[in-house]
Amino acid sequence: MDLFSRSWAALRTAVAEMPDESFELPSGCTGWLVRDLVCHLVIDAQDVLITLVTPAATEPTVDAVTYWNLVDPPTGEDPLDALIPRLAAxxxxxxxxKFHLDDVGSAAGRAAELADPAARVSTQDQVLTVGDYLSAYLLEWTLHHLDLIAHLPDAAEPPAETLAAARAALEKIAGASFPISFSDKDALLIGTGRRTPTDAETAALGELATNLPLILG
Known part of the structure; x- marks a missing residue:
């Protein structure tokens, strides 16, 4: 719960501190500008609020790891993906x-802090505990923080502890560990296809390289 709050606060702060001209730069999400990614974060914050007030009475069907599905790379044909740039514009x-993200995002952050980690909620036809749901979103926030600053070398990176937690989550999803020589940031970027590994990195990955990238959906 604490790591969720730290990762979300750091991401919102990064958006708030960005100069306006940065919103027209590419993000780390292929095909999206920074402004498109920020619009996506507004929708994510709304999803958090909706899920936290959607209780479930049945047993959990997924946890923080199995919440994620490995999917094919996006083709650009998803109607919601196509809608995001129009909404952002x-x-x-x-x-x-910035105002909308701060407004909705602050509410999502408060709702997460007030929620019972053991309570069960429903989202996307799945049931999981609040603690697992927020842990799953920690990975989302950390990856999107890296996407946000992909072309902003002077911007603050995600907190070290959330990078480490996100790496651990991705390794559980992959069912394998990234080489110890990889930084947490590089493990996340290479593991999810946001950066192409060098020849030396590919060699260090060994058999894991054949299973990358891990596209989460």
Whole structure:
């Protein structure tokens, strides 16, 4: 729960501190500008709020690891993916996007802090505990923080402890560990296809290299 709060607060702070011109730069999400990614974060925050007030009475069907499915790389044909850039452009000014994310994002953060970790909630036809749901989102926030600053070398990176936790989560999803020589950031970027490994990194990955990238859905 604490790591979720730290990762979400760090991501929202990174957006708030970005100069307006940065919103027109590419993000680490292929085909999306930074403004598109920020719009996606607004929708993610809404999803957190909706899920936390959608109780479930049945036993959990997934946990923080099995919540994620490995899917094929996006083709751009998903209607929601196509909608995001149009929504982002409709805001017009970066300050409006910043305001909306701060408004909805702060509410999502407060709701997470107040929630009972053992309570069961439902989302996407699955049931899981609040603790597992928020742990799953820690991986989402950390990856999107890296996406946000992909072309902003001076921007603050995600907190070290959330990078480490996100790496551990990705290794559980992969069913294998990344080489100890990989930094947490590089493990996340290479593991999810956000960066192409060098020849030396591919050699260090061994058989794991054949299973990459891990596209989460």
């Amino acid at each position: 409709a805001y017009g000014e970066p300050r409006l996007l």
